[in-house]
Amino acid sequence: MHLGLIGYGNIAATLMGFLAAPGAPAVTRVTLLVRPGRAEAARAALADHPAETSVVEEAAALVAAGPDLVVEAAGHSGVRDFVPACLEAGRDVVVVSVGALADDELHARLDAAARAGGARVILPAGAVGGIDLVSALSASGEVALTYRGTKPPAAWAGTPADEMLDLAGLCEPATFFTGSAREAAARFPKNANVAATLALAGPGLDATRVELVADPAAPGNLHGYELSSPAARLRVEIENLPSAGNAKTSVATIYSVLREIRNRIGPMVI
Numbered sequence: 549m550h551l552g553l554i555g556y557g558n559i560a561a562t563l564m565g566f567l568a569a570p571g572a573p574a575v576t577r578v579t580l581l582v583r584p585g586r587a588e589a590a591r592a593a594l595a596d597h598p599a600e601t602s603v604v605e606e607a608a609a610l611v612a613a614g615p616d617l618v619v620e621a622a623g624h625s626g627v628r629d630f631v632p633a634c635l636e637a638g639r640d641v642v643v644v645s646v647g648a649l650a651d652d653e654l655h656a657r658l659d660a661a662a663r664a665g666g667a668r669v670i671l672p673a674g675a676v677g678g679i680d681l682v683s684a685l686s687a688s689g690e691v692a693l694t695y696r697g698t699k700p701p702a703a704w705a706g707t708p709a710d711e712m713l714d715l716a717g718l719c720e721p722a723t724f725f726t727g728s729a730r731e732a733a734a735r736f737p738k739n740a741n742v743a744a745t746l747a748l749a750g751p752g753l754d755a756t757r758v759e760l761v762a763d764p765a766a767p768g769n770l771h772g773y774e775l776s777s778p779a780a781r782l783r784v785e786i787e788n789l790p791s792a793g794n795a796k797t798s799v800a801t802i803y804s805v806l807r808e809i810r811n812r813i814g815p816m817v818i
């Protein structure tokens with residue numbers, strides 16, 4: 549497979565490591581799209597990678613390279629800047645920064661671009677699980693979903709939580725946000741993508757209730773949710789290991805992207 553990758557931060561670099569490991573999906577070529585001025589550093593970092601790699605700085609160059617699948621791992625602005633062009637050119641895109649779709653205008657733009665190009669936007673489960681059931685149950689009638697995201701204080705650094713709490717001095721759990729998934733995704737673009745994923749699979753961005761918590765005793769990044777529907781009730785608690793390169797991002801997110809790649813290559817999808 550020829551993989552297109554947008555962004556070269558924690559997720560992309562860790563993913564490239566996974567793809568270099570024995571038994572990895574057969575990605576033989578990677579075209580990486582980075583911001584202008586970042587290409588040299590990315591080229592140097594990937595010099596020894598077993599796949600054939602090239603680094604470009606414009607969406608047109610990524611599209612021209614002809615990747616079989618594109619993965620966006622560049623945050624909400626990366627979705628806005630580069631994903632529409634990939635879709636219009638007929639490339640399916642795994643959008644990791646799902647919360648970007650909380651912007652209705654961008655959501656509609658992606659939808660139109662995908663239709664125009666005959667391509668698909670693939671929303672991975674990311675750091676959360678059970679999306680298959682949430683999505684399936686959304687057809688069963690009225691669905692209610694409440695999500696709680698709990699992370700250690702350091703994972704909320706640089707977010708609005710910084711202004712609301714003394715993160716470094718926190719001695720007990722503090723709930724600093726309650727609201728809709730749409731609001732959470734917009735205000736916490738690096739931490740509330742999971743809320744958007746659950747909402748898009750389930751009752752929608754405005755109906756999904758979200759609580760965000762900083763907890764100095766949290767053993768990792770915790771994602772919990774409760775769903776009730778006419779067909780089933782569901783209670784999920786996930787304890788995720790933060791990734792080494794970014795405390796905000798759980799490692800499971802990167803395995804989830806790897807799964808999307810594996811499912812595109814192998815004969816069986818699971």
Ligand SMILES: NC(=O)C1=CN([C@@H]2O[C@H](COP(=O)(O)OP(=O)(O)OC[C@H]3O[C@@H](n4cnc5c(N)ncnc54)[C@H](OP(=O)(O)O)[C@@H]3O)[C@@H](O)[C@H]2O)C=CC1
Pocket residue numbers: 554555556557558559560581582583586621622623624625626627629644645646672673674675676737738739741742745793794796797798801
């Ligand atoms: N679905 C899910 O469950 C999850 C989704 N996420 C999403 O994934 C994103 C990436 O996570 P992670 O890799 O850990 O974050 P990092 O901050 O480590 O990496 C983000 C990278 O994206 C690059 N970037 C930012 N804007 C653009 C742009 N417009 N064009 C190209 N590159 C850009 C940055 O480049 P530069 O160095 O130039 O700034 C940086 O290298 C998060 O921001 C979050 O939105 C994260 C966790 C879970």
Ligand SMILES: O=C([O-])CC(=O)C(=O)O
Pocket residue numbers: 675737738739740741742743769788796797798799801
């Ligand atoms: O990786 C995580 O734990 C979840 C996350 O940051 C997000 O939802 O944006």
